Amino acid sequence: MNYLLHILVMLEIYILLALSANQNVGLSGLLSLAQAVFYGIGAYAAAITITKFEGSYWFALQVAMLACIIGALLFSYIAGKVRDLYFSLATLSLQIIFFSVAYNWIPITNGVYGISGISNPEFFAMKINSPGRFALFGGAWVLLVILFYIWFLKTPISRLIQATRDDQIAVLSLGKNPNYYKRISIILSAVTAGIAGTLYATYTTYIDPTSFTLDESILILSIVLIGGAGGIIGPITGAFIYILLPEMLKFLQMPDSIAANMRMILFGLLLILIVRFKPKGIFGKYLIQ
Incomplete structure (x- = not known):
């Protein structure tokens, strides 16, 4: 039972990460190769706040979100004015820089040894220290984020973000600044990934x-x-x-050592088939270019 609950928690984390990436690539047309950066910023900010400053989860969450907002603002001012391949290259550079900092800034990140002893969240004095409780906690976060994006997709700002994706000149002709809406999209994506990072760390x-x-x-x-x-x-x-692909492989009764590799092989094959026969994805509304 605990294993199934663990799978559920990881599913919840990856749903948040997928929604964060969709904000960039799906709504604003920004092909980011650095989604794990803000995932990591959220995780490290929470971990450092909890372990070094003995902060609560909720305080660590605020620190993590603030760190993601600052990071996204700085990055968007530097790279927000470029498009397509150049934006992707800028995000690739950001990814390389972040990994190098996390790996080598030993006094803060503890380098390759990582940060351990991160305490679990508390909710109204209840310690969320079991897979079942964490699955409910993560599910609540997923529900909140989904409801937020359902609402956000209907807002004028979201429509302008999508208009910027489709035709920047048309947005400029309306007297709007496309870079401003790109910046909003990058920040929203970063904060969502940061929330996933705090969940993963705790x-x-x-x-x-x-x-x-x-x-x-x-x-x-x-994904x-x-x-x-x-x-x-x-x-x-x-x-x-x-997340569920490896569980399906268990019905084939493969050894765990083979099944772990087969997951990525099958995931890669599925990706190739999707690109070839359904370029927008299974339920896609926008063709990633």
Whole structure:
């Protein structure tokens, strides 16, 4: 039972990550290769606040969100004016810089050894220290974020973000600044990823740089590509496929050592098939370019 609850918690974390990536790639058309950066910023900010300053989860969450907002603002001012391949290259540079800092800034991040002893969250004096409680806690976060994005998609700001994605000149002709709306999108994406990072850090109680690599950023992007970008259902579907695929392999009675590798092989094959036969993804509204 605990194993199934663990799978559920990881599914919730990846749903948040997929929704965060969808905000960039699906709504604003910004192909980011650095989604794991803000995931990592949220995780490290929470871990450092809890372990070094003995802060509560809720205080650590605020610190993590603030760190993600500041990081996203700085990055968007530097790279927000470029598009397409150049933006992707800028995010790739950000990913490399973040991993290098996390790996080498030993006094703060503890380098390759990571940060351990991260305490679990508390909710009204109740310690969320079991898989069942954490599954409910993570589920509440997922529900809140989904409801937020359902509301946000209907707002004028969201429509202008999507208009910026489709035709920046048309947005300029309306007297609007496309870079401003890109900046909003990057910040929203970063904060959502940061929330996922705080959940991951306080659930596993240990983090290290290997959880926030370029591979992780590409994986998150692939989840959105498979499920489909531009809506809510697509990213959630992609997260379900990625997390539940290894469980399906168990019916084939493969050894664990083989099944772990087969998951990525099958996920890669599925990605190729999606790109070839359904470029917008399973439930996609926007073609990632």
